[in-house]
Amino acid sequence: MIKALLISSLVLVLVLLTVQFKDKGKGKVEPLRAEKQQFLIGAAANYKRLASDKEYRNILSKEFNVMTVENDLKFINVHPAKDRYNFYNADKLIEFAKEHNIKVRGHTLVWHGGLPQWLKEGNYTKTEMEQILKQHIQKVVGHYRGEIYAWDVVNEAFNNDGSLRDTIWLEAIGPDYIKKSFRWAHAADPNAVLFYNDYGIGAFNKKSDAVYKMLRELTNEGVPVHGVGFQMHTSIKQNIAFSDIENNMRRIHAIGLQVQITEFDVDTSGVDATLESKLSRQAEVYSRSLKTCINSNGTCTAFVIWGISDKYSWLGKEARPLMYDSNYIPKPAYYALKDILSQ
């Protein structure tokens, strides 16, 4: 009787151990952030979701060691009236990040999008516009001094042909609005890591060349810019030039700047294939992109995905661009990242 009990206990222990090893192989046991502790693996997050969705909170706190504030720090949300700031949502997100030892990326100070009516329709003079932007940056960066570790200071300032995008900031202040913004942000938090962030600038093209040229000039002049954000909103339809991205990272490294992948996602819509094959192609894009970042000899310091679950992606549910499906089941993309991070 005792012998039978002992044998069955031994069998049970063996079964449990096997399950654990199997799960570890599949990446179920260790969260992504635990695999390569120096490397930042992150997601964009919104307070609205954090406040209402337990599963969202759970995954965010467990899996990631960096978070980008997706919308709560955009001008329209944080500065809704000329004399009123609303820090509530971002404060809450940052409180959560602190509790879970997650670094925070602030997004974004100077952009043509996400602007409030009062600013767009205020008919302010050029001098007033410059004052408004300066005060906005000082107030927002100052509020989070020491808490937001990196900022996307200027976002999407270039057109695809390499010219500067026509924005209210360019119009009012001229091309110097870019360097001025970096200086204002640096003065408000001298320890924050300051980024220029854009889409379509990972590989070589007119836009990425123009961004590179501008950054080279700024660094030569001693403007406090520290990194470049490659957004990387991609799709399984795209042919991504990974070797170009590697070489582009190299030239950015050569002028003393770091790179982060800041808004990664992979749209799976618009392709006539089974869901299984679309998700497997998606996993491959996740995997190769993360690999490119990790193999950059320290140039690429973070890989941030633009959301957590397909349930809330900005691309809509059909696109299924994220690592978790709408029911928070990890997709092949999750396991693909896990594999790369555990190597």
Ligand code: G3I
């Ligand atoms: O939360 C409100 C909701 O209360 C309201 O009923 C609804 C009605 O329109 O709007 C909701 O807010 C929307 C918000 O997303 C949250 O879903 C805004 O209208 C909508 O404009 C906003 O879109 C965001 C977009 O930037 C514009 O700011 C996306 O979530 C966000 O993912 C997207 O992110 C941008 C980056 O900042 C810059 N790079 C490109 C990237 C994708 O477009």
